[in-house]
Amino acid sequence: MSLTATSAKMKKDESFLGRLGGTLARKKKSKEVSDLHEEGKNAINAPMLPTGVDIHPEDTLLEENTERIMLDPTSRENLKFKDLLKVLIDWINSELEEDRIIVKDLEEDCYDGQVLQKLFEKLSGRKLNVAEVTQSEIGQKQKLQTVLEAVNELLRPHGWTIEWSVDSIHSKNLVAILYLLVALAMHFQAPIRLPEHVSVQVVVVKKREGILQTAVVTKQLTSTTEMMMGRFERDAFDTLLDHAPDKLNVVKTSLITFVNKHLNKLNLEVTELESQFADGVYLILLMGLLEDYFVPLYNFYLTPESFEQKVHNVSFAFELMQDGGLKKPKARPEDVVNLNLKSTLRVLYNLFTNYKNSE
Incomplete structure (x- = not known):
């Protein structure tokens, strides 16, 4: 190919690339303008939209006033x-x-x-x-x-x-x-x-x-x-704690005396109702003593560490109570584990009324 032909071809290619580049540049510029317009519209329409929230196309397909x-x-x-x-x-x-x-x-x-x-x-x-x-x-x-x-x-x-x-x-x-x-x-x-x-x-x-x-x-x-829990039916313990807190210690003393009468047989003693029953161990042992049977150790956690293990123990104690003919406790196992005093009092008072004459 001659030098003149080569030069002509190079100019033709440059001309084509120039036109292509101009077209691409215009498209790029047009897209930038379009994106900027869309960004501006979103900024106006969604001024309170938190960062990171994506509104999908289907979320914008709303009827008027919806x-x-x-x-x-x-x-x-x-x-x-x-x-x-x-x-x-x-x-x-x-x-x-x-x-x-x-x-x-x-x-x-x-x-x-x-x-x-x-x-x-x-x-x-x-x-x-x-x-x-x-x-x-x-x-x-x-x-x-x-x-x-x-x-x-x-x-x-x-x-x-x-x-x-x-x-x-x-x-x-x-x-x-x-x-x-x-x-x-x-x-x-x-x-x-x-x-x-x-x-x-x-x-x-x-x-x-x-x-x-x-x-x-x-x-x-x-x-x-x-x-x-306040949505549920209130009982005597709600009234006691709300209107007669001075009598609370009398009730607690009576319940402590009752549980220790039986737990002392295992050389155990309770001084704090809220905390010492929270892991369920004393409740299980107490039910065994009241019903006169031995609870196999593999049925519960003797030294529970996690919240779930404590809930398991209290739930198991509730099952033993129902097996003994008592009604299902109103309290939840989770509330006893969380040191909820009223829940613990409800459970123990239920035992007291059913076994107060047991030796």
């Missing part, structure tokens, strides 16, 4: 929030073990109403008139409607604020699902310990006049154990 609620990702990583999820999942699986239902994810496993139906039926002892399996969205929402109507009918007279709906549950709104499960656990006095003061932040996306508006709202899922 809203969508999303959990802030930082709340999902909160350890107390994770603890609440685990406690509720373990509780559901324990309740529905006979139905061979295993829940792993509350959003994915509760939205269609099947698990909620079985759980409500188990807790309430009431059979709901719903189809067993529903695959269609209409069928799922009909089942949810029936289940939630039954739940609301049960809870609303007791002062519960209804924080859930068919649409929120079916759209896998985790906060709504948690509100519902916490309410059921508290109402039916589930034998679990709900973590205290669990709050989450949610992003509320609303569409007004075609524009998306966002706000961050804090939702409180649990309060203190005392306040949560």
